[in-house]
Amino acid sequence: MEARRAHFSAPDFYNVETERMTLPTIARRLLAAQQHDAEREEVLSGMGEEYVMRRRRDGSLKARLWLWRQVLGSLPATVGRVWFRGTTGFESEANRMNGKGLGLESWIQDMRFALRSLRSRPLYVVLSVMTLALGIGGATAVFGIARAVLLEPLPYRTSDELVLFWNMFDWSEAEVNFLRPEWTGFAGVAAYRPEGVYLQQDGRPARQVPGIASSAELFDVLGVRPMLGSGFSPADDAPGAEPVAVLGYGLWQELGADRSIVGKSIDLDGGTRRVVGVMPEGFWFPDPSVRVWLSTPMRPNNRSGNYALVGRMEAGRTVESMRDPLQRITTRMGEQFTYPPQWDKTKNAQLTPVKEFLHGPVRPALLATLGAMGVILLMACANVATLMLGQLRGRSSELAVRIALGAGSGRLTRQLLVESIVLGLIAGAVGAFAAAMGFRLLLAALPLGELASTVTFNWTLFLVAMLIAFVAALLIALVPVLSLLHGDLRDALSRARTSGIGAKGRMEEALVIGEVALAVLLAAGAGVLIRSVANLQAFDSGIQANGVAVLDISTSGGTPEQRAQQLTQLVESLTTLPEVDAAAAIQLLPLRASGWNFGLAIEGRPELEQTTTRFRLVTHDYFRAMGIPVLRGRVFDARDAANSEQVIVIDQSLAEKYFPNEDPIDRRIATQTGWARIIGVVGAVAYGGLNPEERVPGRYMLFEQEPIVPDDNSIVVLVKDGRSPAQLLPLLARRIQQTAPTVALREMTTMQHEVATAMGPTLRIMQLMTLLGGLALLLGAIGVYGVVSHFVNRRRRDYVIRLALGMKPIAAIRQVLGRGTALVGIGCLIGILAALLLTRTLASLLYEIDATDPLALGLAIVTLIAAGCVAALIPGIRASRANPAQVLRENA
C-alpha cells in the first residue's frame, strides 16, 4: 500500500506564485548557493511554493523546520555532486547552454587540469617541488626549534616574575642567612649552586649525576610542586638537618619509577639521603641536565661564596620597579659585611629575568638561522615563480588559444593559482617529511647547549609546513598573476605565434635581482662568521690539541694523598701502553673554565698586592702531553715528590707581569703550607676559553705537593704519531677501569673537540650559515640561469637573424653575459645595503671582527658575480650557436 502523507494538489502550488520569495533570507541564500546556475531559479521557486503551502497547513515553526532539514540535509549530497561533476567533468544535457555549474566545481576542474598539465611536465614539477620543499622543510624545522626554545613557557609558575641576582655563584651562606628575614620586593628568594653527586645503586659502578644543592625555598620560589611527595621543608637547610633529596623525573624513571620511593634513602656521594619528592616530567632548573636537587645546610657563619640567587618578585613588579627594594637590600648588606673594592657586591646590584638569562645566549643564533631559512624560502619561491613564468611563456600557444576562445583574466588567474597551490602542497608534504628527517640534525647543529634536550619534534609542525607551503604558493602565483594583469604576459601571449619579441620579462628580472640581493645577504652573513671563526682558530690557545685524548674521571673518598697517588698510578699505567706517548693528569683542563684563582704572594715583594692568578695542579708529564713549551728552567721531574722541596712552574704571562726584568727561577711564591721555589717558565695558556683575556698569569704545582686534591680531574693522553686519539679512547678507558675500578669515568673526548667546544656557538652557527649561504648561492645562480635562459629563448629569432647578418658569436655571448651580470650587479648593490643593515644581528656571535667586515662582503659579492657569470654564460653560448634555419622554421 502506498502511504500518502502529504496532500498537495498541483493547483495549490501554482496559486502561490506571489509568495515564492517569502523563503527566509539565510535559508534561501544557503539553498541558492548549493544550486547549479541553470537549476537555481527552478529549485528556489519550487521550494518557496512548498514552504508557503506548509506554513499555511502546518504553521510557521513546522515549515521552517522542514526548510532547514532541506537546506542542511542537502549539503552532503551537494558536496558529493560537486565532487562528482568536478572529477568527471559531467554536465547535464539540459544545462549545456548554461554550464557554469556550482562554484567549487570549476576549482576541482582547474585542479584536475593542473594535475594533468603538471603530469606532462615532470622535470618542471620535480625541480619546483624540490626547490620549494628545501625552503619549506628548512623553515619548518628551524621554526619548530625556535618555537620550542623561545616561545614554549618555562616549566615554572609565572616565569616572568623570576629573576637571577647579580654576581652569580658569589653569594655566601652568611649573606643569604642575613638577608633571609626580609627580602624586600620579593615573594621569595632561594640560593643554589651546582653539585655533582655520585650515585651508587645496587652494586653497579658509581656514576655521576648532575645536581643542584639549594636552600629550602627553591621549589616555592619556582612555584612548582613535586608530582610525588613534597619539596624541601623550611627546616631542611638548617645546620645539622637530615640531608634530603628531590629527584628529577628522568632519574626517578632510571631508579625504577617506584612510586613508593618517597621516604626511602638513596646512596649519594658515599652517604645516604632520604628522597622527599619527585618532580614532574618536563621540569628542569637551572638547566635540563640537572637530575637531582639536594638540601644543603645554610650555615650563618659560612662566608665562602659560591651560591647563585633566584628570586620571585612580588606580583605586579617588574625588573625596572625593583630599584628601591634592591637599594634597601644593598644598604643592609653594606652595613653587615665589608667588601673589598673590586668585589663590592653592593655597587652593581642588577637583576636578570630568568627567561633572558636562559634564552639570551641562544636567541641571536636561533633568530639568525630562522632569518636565513626564511631567505632561502623566499629565494626558492622566487625561483619557482620564474620557472612558472618561463613555463607560461613556453605554453604561450596554448594560452593564446584559450584567451582567443574567451578565457578571461579571472579564469587564467585561478588556473595559475590552483597550479601553484598544487605544487605548493606537494612541496609542503615533501618539506614536512624533510623537516621531520632533518630535525635532529639541525638541533645538533644549533648551539643550544642543554636547552636542546627540551626540544622534541612536534607533529603540529606538519600543519606549519602546509601553512608555509600555502603562503609560499600564493606568493609564487602572485608573480605570474601580476604579470598577467599588467598585460605584460598577456601581450606576449597574444603575439605568441608571431615572434615572441616584445615580452620584456621585467617581472622575472625584478625577481632575480631580489634573489641575488638575498643571496648576497646570506653569503655576507656566512662570510662574516667564517672570518670570525678563522680569527678564533688563529688565536693561539698555547696548547697542542692534535693527538690528545681527554678522559674526565672522578674519584670519591680517600685522603688527598691517596687521590694524588691514584692519579699518579693511573697516569703511569696509561704510559705503559704502546700507543701512548705521554700521559698526565690536571685538575681542570685548559679552555674549560677559569677555575681556581689564588692570591699570589712573592717572597721579598711585600709591596705586591695579593693578586689573583690561575692555579692548576698537574702530574709530571703534563707540559709534554699538552705540547706547552718550556721557555726557561725545567719542568717537574723525578726529583719532585710528595716529601721533597715544594716547587712551582709559572707561565710566561706570570713571568712577564711579576718578573718583568728579572729571572724568576729560584724565586719563591707562597703556598698554603709554606714557600714553593720557581723551577721553570712555560708558555702561556688560555685557561677559561678562546679569548686573549683568558691568557692571564697562571702557575702549576704537583698534585702530591698540595694539601687539596679535588675529586674531579682530567687525564690527558698524547698518542703516538699517526694514531687517532678518538679511536684509542675505549682502550684508554679500559685501562683506567682495570687499574682503578673505583674511579668513575665521566666523559671521554679529544682536545680537538674541546677546542671546537671553546669556539662555542660561533663555530656551529658558522657551519650552518656556510651551508645555507652555499645553498643561497646555488639558488641565486639557478635563478640567474633561468631568467637569462628564458631571455635567450625569447630572442632566439633575433639572434639568429643578427648572426646571419654577420654578428660575431662572441658578441652574442657578450650581450647575454652583460645582461646576466647587470642583473647580478644591481642585486649585489641592494644586497650590500641589506647586509650592512642586517648582519648586525650577528654581532654577539662575532669574535674580533666587525659585523660589516668589508672583506667578507667583498668575498660574498665576488662569489656571487662569478656564479652569476657562469649561469649566464651557458645560455649565452647557446644563443651564439643557434641554427638559423631551424629557428626560423620553428617561428615561421
Next chain:
Amino acid sequence: MNKHAPLGTFEEQVLLAIVRTAGDAFGMNVRREIETVTGRDVAIGAVYATLDRLEAKKLVRSFRSSDRKLFEITRSGIDALAETKAMRERLWRGVNVLRLLESS
C-alpha cells in the same frame, strides 16, 4: 544481464518517480512524488545529485521545457528498472513473510 551496476535503492526510487510523473518530471516534482509515496523527507540536493548520476549513466535524459528542466527515462533506464525488479523478485522467491512473522 544489465551492463550497469545494479541500481541503488534511492536511484531506483528516483527512476520510478520519473516514470510515475511522466511528462512533468522536474526535480521538485520527483522529490514530492518520492516523499508522498514513501512518507519520508527527501532532501532536494539528494534528488539532483542522483539525477546527475543517472544521467551520466544514460539511464535518464534531461531537456528543457517552459523554464523547467525535465527528465525522462531512457531505454537503458527501463532495462535497469526491469533488471532490478527481476533481481528483487528472485531474492523474494521462497521467502514467506507471513510464516516468518508467525515463527518469530
